[in-house]
Amino acid sequence: MKYELKQHFQIESARFLPHLPADHPCSRMHGHSFKIILTLKGDLDPQIGWVVDYHQITQVMQPLLKQLDHRVLNEVEGLENPTSELLAKWIYERALKTLPILQRVTIMETPATECTYPV
Structure with a gap:
């Protein structure tokens, strides 16, 4: 039987969406307190009693969060148009x-x- 885990992170970032009408x-330029939720699904390790260590998830996310937190997202490579949709995909592909x-x-x-992302 599979378990579903979720871990939450938060960043403070600025952005603008360049493909929208000027009005x-x-x-x-505006800012958001973005909440990022990772959902993982896997089998229980019967010896340890968990699917994955939450600390391991944090270690994977730290370098990504460092690139995003207190930054202008448009300046991050691959996020020139930092919609929430594209930010979710950017994080997913790297993590x-x-x-x-x-x-x-x-x-x-x-x-x-x-x-x-993805659904």
Whole structure:
């Protein structure tokens, strides 16, 4: 039987969305307290009693968070148009390399909005 794990992270970042009309508020520089939720799915290690160590997930995420936290996301390579959708994909593709049981990344740019990749 598989278990589903979730771990939450938060970053403070600025961005603007360059492909929007000039009169759209998100076309201007603005900031968000982004919540990042990683969802992993895997088998229980019967000897240890867990699927994966949460500390291991944190270690995988630290270099990625360092690139994103307190930064202008448009200046991060691969995030020139840093929509929540593209941010979720950017994190997923990089974290999956060392977390093969990663299922999805959810980005919340406000408490009322969220985007998940992949579905």
